[in-house]
Amino acid sequence: MSNIINTMKYTELTNAVQAIKGAILQSQQRALAIINQEQLALYYGIGRFVSVNTRNKNWGKGFIEAISEQLRKELPGLRGFSAASLRKMRTFYEEWQMLSDNSFVETNNLISEKHNSFVGTNELPTVQFKIDANFPIAAFMNIGFTHHYVIISKVKDTEQRKFYIQFAADTKAKVEDLERMINDDLYSHQGELTNNFKKTIPGQLQAYRAITMFKDEYLLDFINTEELFVRDKDRDERVIEQSIVQNVKEFIMTFGKDFTFVGNQYHLEKFGVEEFPDLLFFNRELAALVCVELKDGPFKTSYLGQLAAYLRILDDEVRKPNENPSIGIILCKSANKKFVEYVIQDYDKPMGVATYKTTADMDERLKRLLPPVEELEKLL
Secondary structure (H helix, E strand, C coil): HHHHHHHHHHHHHHHHHHHHHHHHHHHHHHHHHHHHHHHEEEEEHHHHHHHHHHHHCCCCHHHHHHHHHHHHHHHCCCCCCHHHHHHHHHHHHCCCCHHCCCCCCCCCHHHHHHHHECCCCCCCCCCCCCCCCCCHHHHHHHCCCCHHHHHHCCCCCHHHHHHHHHHHHHHHCCCHHHHHHHCCCCHHHHCCEEEEHHCCCCCCCHHHHHHHHHCCEECCCCHHHHHHHCCCHHHHHHHHHHHHHHCCCHHHHCCCCCCCEEEECCCCCCCCCEEEEEEEECCCCCCEEEEEEEEECCCCCCHHHHHHHHHHHHHHHCCCCCCCCCEEEEEEHHHHHHHHHHCCCCCCEEEEEEEEECHHHHHHHHHHCCCCCHHHHHCC
């Protein structure tokens, strides 16, 4: 009886601790968000203050350095207000100047030439943002200043900046992850490959990473097109597969970075049923197996069911504990993107549909402009 009571007390204790712990963490999170918002408003206001006085020639050379030095003297231990940081705040304001509807009252004589110290300060006006309906203001105020500076430094288009602000807020991306996504041009990749990654891959950052890894169309110019179109669909797919296997380095370079070839016609078995996916890769960046199915022809809905079965078996029988869920890509000759997007959302395995072209698909006018392959090979 005492054991039951002790167990009940322990359960009650655990529940109480978890409830209080959850409340503490939520409160801390809200406090951090408020601090971040205050900090951004402060930096924006300081940036505006510095911008007006430097751009209007009110302050001479070395004035920003003098401000920074004097701040350190008057506020010992103050960090984040070096001359370089003050210039970054100025950039922050100038790049987002359209957000403010305040007119700025200039201040003069902040530093006394005689005493080389602050003799008076005018209060920086309160920051009030003028936001249009399409601006992600909540996301803007919820990411750190370092994230903001990375975005304005690397991205010049306003719409792209808004996209990366929303991305950073949604995924809680670290600065290095944000930089990687910008360098990988995530903005241009969104919406290209038809996929269900955001719905099926745990963690939005991992889903965004997967989106950047794949294209919506591939040029497989190493395939021997003379062996294609022999009125044997299965044979055509085998020709494509063997061409890829024989030229796996070229295919990986075409497919993207960080891919390692695992095998073709990879043997899977579950409940006595054998399956043989066309191509299997491992992506180091995603830490996930990538199963590629080749189809010589237009997209069919049955391909998704087949691929989903492969992914289920791969996750159950092949995937290691430290790896992420396997990803599937259907590579076919053509696809109606709107239709694919419509049907793929009902599947709970991460999948995408891409198309491919060979040299046989090149425009005839372009091919006539090129010298014969034999002559090109002589030049190499």
